[in-house]
Structures are given as C-alpha cells and as structure tokens.
Amino acid sequence: MGAGHGHRLHYHGHSPVHRAEPHHKLLALVGFVLLVVATPGDAYPFFAGYLAVLAAVVARSGVPPSYLLKRTVVELPFVVFALIVPFVSRGPQTEVWGVTVSEPGLVAAGALLMKGTLGVLASLLLAATTEPHDVVRGLERLRMPAPLVQILSFMVRYLDVVGDEMGRMRTALASRGFTARNPRHWPVIARSAGALFIRSYERGERVHLAMLSRGHAPGERA
Template sequence: MGAGHGHRLHFHGHSPVHRAPAHVKVLTLLGFMLVVVATPREAYAVLAAEAAVLLGVVLLSRVPLTYLLPRMVVELPFVVFAVLMPFISHGPRTEVLGITVSEPGLVAGVALLIKGSIGVLGALTLAATTEPQDLLRGLQRLRMPELLVQIMGFMIRYLDVVTAELGRMMTALRSRGCDPRSPRHWPVLARSLGALFIRSYERGERVHLAMLSRGYDGKLP
C-alpha cells in the first residue's frame, strides 16, 4: 500500500540503516525498547549503555542530531512529569542542590526521563530512515491487521492536507485580530478546531464513499 511522497520526518540518505528492511527495523526497535523498559530504574550504567547503542545507530544512519533533537519536543509532557515526580512523590527525603525532594521520586523521574528520551529518539530515528510507504509495507509483512495499516496510510496521506487547512484557518483568524496564544481568544480557537474536526470527518466520509463506488472491499490494490 502506498502512502504518497516522503513525509516531513524522513531524512533522505543511503546509510545502512536507511537500506535495512522496514520490518527488521520495526522489530529491532520494539525489542530494544522492551529491553529498555525492563531495565531497573537504578541501573544507570545499563541505561547509559543502551543510550550509547542508540546513539551509535544514529551515527551509523548519518542523520544529524541537529535534525532529530528539535523534533524531540514531543517529549515535553514526559519531561514536565519527570521533573515534578521528586516533588509530588512520597517516601524518604533527600537534598539536591539545596532542595529537599523525594528520593524514590527522584530515582523514578530520572529513569522516566532517560527511558522516555531513548524511546522518542529511537522512534524518530526509525521515522527519519524509513519512507512511510516502506514502513507500511513492513507492518504488512509483520501481519499487522490490514485495516490498521490502511488507517495509518490514510493518516500519513492526509496529515499534510489537514495541517495546511489548519494553517489557512490560523491565517484567517489572525487577519481578523485573533491571537491564538491569548487565553482571551481560546474559545474562538476551540470552535475553529471543532470546525476543522468536522471538516476532516466529512472529508473522510467522502473518501470512503468514493472508495466504495470504485469497488473497495476492505483491501487496497
């Protein structure tokens, strides 16, 4: 199943990581993350070794860290939660830089931050070295349900369409004096996002009807 042209997360290259089969990369990342998750929180040396392995793969892929690191902003909610854990957790207290924090919370927060960063960087590396259509074919080879693969394919295909429509809506709002960053205008922004959701839903209905009219029976050619 195709997914159109390359996605914005993909970094064009010809490294061994780029050339590796998509299903192998997916299985490798899944197995690696299972090992990372199973690593005890206090095993910092093991976590450091796992991070070093991942950085080695990134270097082998020749994807610049300057390309990957800005995209790790998606990890921000985990970072905020990890920072708060030493302050909201119970248990024995310890002092760090003159601040009293929960020792179990500190250990858990550091482990969450390290493991989360490894997971996000690993996923970004997979996305940067694998074309979307190759990733979908790899998931098919791994026997992922066909319907889920199709949903992911359409999500990739129409993500740019919805994003562009959102950009036009934001431009229209700003031209009318609305500042989306101002809490005073958040109700307007919420209604606009609701309208975008309805438009996207209706577009999906039209696409589905068009597919049925062309003989769609649950499988794409």
Template sequence: MSGAAHGGNEELLGLDTPLHRLPPQTKVAALGVFAVAVALTPTHAAWAFGLHLVLVLAAATVAQIPPGDLLRRLVIEVPFVFFVIVLPFVATGDRVHIAGIPLAVDGLWLAFGIVAKASLVLLGTAVLAACTPPAAILAGAERLHAPRVMTAIAGFTIRYVEVVLAELGRMRTARIARGDDPRFLWQARAVIRSAGTLLVRCFERGERVQLAMISRGWDGGIPAGLLTSPANAVQWAGALSLPALAGLTVVAARVLGACTRGGDGPTSAGPRTRRRDLRVSTGPCRGRVAASGPRARRDTRRTRPTTGTTAYGPEDVPASGITTYARIARSTGRP
C-alpha cells in the same frame, strides 16, 4: 506520503547506508525489540541505560544522522519531563538533601527511569524515521502482520495531517480578513467555532475518502503491490544484532541485580539476616526445622504437644519462679 512532506528530512532519507538499505520490516521489528528491552531494564541499572544509549548512537552513526536532528526529536517529551520533576517531591521513603531541598530517593530513581526509557525509545524512533519513509514503515508493519486497522489509521493520519493543517490555515486567514484578531482573549469564541467547523469538515472528508476507496476495491489493507519484498536471514541478522545486544544487557543487569539482592539475604552475616536452625523436640512439630527470630520463638513457645507433655513458656512462669522454669525447660528439652 513522503518523508519530506510530513516533517522528515529528505536528505537523510536519500542517503545510501547499510541501515537505509535494510528492508523496513526488519527495522520495525528491531525497534520493537529494542523498546521492549529498554522497558525491561531495571531502573537502578544506570550503566545498562548507558549501553543502550551507545547502541542507539552507533546506529545513528551508521545511518549518518546528525546529532542535532536526534536532539530535535526529543522536544516532544518536554511536557512529560515537567510531570516527572514532581516525583522526587511527592514520593515517600528515604530522602536526600540536594541544595538544601529534601528529595525522595525512590522518587529520584523513578524519575530517572522514566526519562531514560522514554528518551531512548524516542531516539530509536528518530533513527527509524530518519532512514525509512513513512510509507515504507507502514508497509513493513503490514509485512509483519500488524492489525490492518492500525496500519490504515496510521496511514490516513500521515496522509491527511497536512491537509487538515492547510484547512486550518485557510480558516484562520479568512477570520483575519474579516477583522478577527486571535491575539486577544475575547476572540476565543471565534476560535472555538472554527475548531468545531474544522471537526465537521474532517468528518465529512473522511466519509468521502472512504466511499471513494471502497468503490475502487479497497479491502482495508495496503495493496499487495506496495508491500516490500521479504527479507533474507542475513538482513534479519544485521537488523536484530543491536537489539540482541540490548537484550543481553538487560539479562546481565537483572542477574547482577539478583546477585546484589542475594548478598543482602539469608547468607549474609548481618544481625537481621542471620539464621539458626531450631529443632522442635515436642509436639506435632517434633524434628522439624524452624527459622530463628522473634516470630519463630513466639510460635515455638505457643506449640503444645498432643501427647501428655506440657509445654511451658515464660508467660506461664511467675516472676519468682525463673529457676524452676529453667529446670522444667531442661527436662522437656526446650531451649
């Protein structure tokens, strides 16, 4: 399961850099922590995504990974980008006109957050794949006590994906040798039959491989001799330094976001957020503080005392008795 055999770059895997020398379990854990930090980053904190990108580029620079190799890894997310483009058109809320096209502001922010988070995680994965062979990544996951079923499935996928592709190529060559031309639509039936045959062959091959492994004592996990050595504290600190900075960035972004929202809250001087204490002088709510506002005033008018005092509201007073209502309100302590 060499990296070169499965789409990796043999030259990059053969380099000797501090990132290459780290145990694979530390790099796998660092990628997991970084992915969680990116996922928890607030969508509106564009500066936080910029800092995450700087951390990824710093790791790529230490590992001596060319920028072109990182960009090629992003091709896999192109189909998802086409889906995200639709969000500014279908989202609701305030809209902004760009080149005469109305776009939803919330949709733009949502699309930006999805693309930014997916791109950063893919770049982090590219850095890990460029400096760690696939077999070492699986061994590191096993060292981190990942479920054996997941590591076994991933190992078989990496090992046999080229076997399946080679089988598909041989079947295509056999079809063409027998006069098949897959460029035309009426040859779709032959392609579908070939796909079904390939599925049956893969299933049979998997059964034979499983039987052979069980007969040789396979217990469902990676053999202990293939596992990597444990990492020391210095190696863990070096691997988790960049993810820790990403976590601090997330904390700072959330704190700043909370402070920004707090500035628009009850302490601001806006007409919608201004508050005034209202002391209720009658009824069961005597002495309690209620927030002002239209709803609070309606609730206060509807309050009825439990002992003898009659509370009046504007709805209880005819249009011609405004002066009488004011006098009664002053006598009962109503505002």
C-alpha cells in the same frame, strides 16, 4: 504543497539504516524499547550501554544528532512530570543543591528520564530513516490487521492535507485580526476545530465515493 519533500521527521539519506527493511527496523525498535523499559531504573551501566548502541546506529545512519535532539521536545511533558516526582514522592529525604527531595523519587525521575529519552530517540531515528508509508508497509508485513493498516495509511496520506487546511483556516482567521491570546477567543478556536473535523469527515465521505467508483468492494483489502 506546503509539505515539500519528505515528511518533517524524515531525514533523506541512503545509509544502511535507511535502506534496511522497514519491518526489521520496527521489530528492532520494539525490541529495544521493551529492553529499555524492562531494565531496573538504577542499572546505570546498562543505560549507558543502550545509549552507546543507539549512538552507534545514529552515526551509521548519517542523521545529524542535533537533528534528533531538536525533535526530542515531544518528550517535554514527561520531563516536567519527571522533575515534579522528587518533590512529591515519599520516603527518605536527601539534599540536592540545598533542596530537600525524596530519594526514591529522585531515582524514579532519573529512570523515567533515561528510559523516556532512549525510547524517544530510537523512535525519532526510525522516523528519520523511514518514510511514513514504508512504516505502514512494515506494519503490514508484520501482519498487522488490514483495517488498522488502512486506517494508518489514510492518516499518513491525509495528515498534510488536513494540516494545510488548518493552516489556511488559521491564516484566514489571522487576516481578520484574530489572535488566540485572549481566553474570550477560545470559543472561536473550538469552532474552527469543529469546522475542521466536519470538513475532514466530509472529505472522508468523498474519498469513500471515489473508492467505490473505482470498484472498491467494502471488506476487501485496498
């Protein structure tokens, strides 16, 4: 269907990074992120070091850096927040390009940007080198509680199905001349979201029936 091969975040490859056990990669990611977050915001050489390590792993994985960089747009809300911080923080003022900003605010914004970007890049690298269901398997290996693993694996399985459904609803709306530009049209969007929710809920019920029909006993692991 619409999804084509692999997931949108996944970059097909056979590098050692791709082949590594998913649960090892997950542990490495969590360790890396904790390390980055725990580093004081003004320890710039350390951040340079983290970036170098990350860049080395990216190079080894064969995922083009531009592929990862394009997908860092998810970080945008944090960037906006980081850019506001120097203007609203208190403390000693300093001047950058003729604009007066708060000095601690500037440091905080820098730290936020660096830590955020490193975390996002590392996560994107995991997503690019690991199929979604392998991530779920990795979590299972790491003894994540079975119900959570099941919920995640259902999410992975049905994300595209619900996404396609949403796409078809959007096409159907557009085919009848609907555009979402005018705020007066927002109720329509809300109603489609409601319809999508109900459809997904009903699908959930049908999936459950199909599971019961194949001898699934609630409380057991799938």
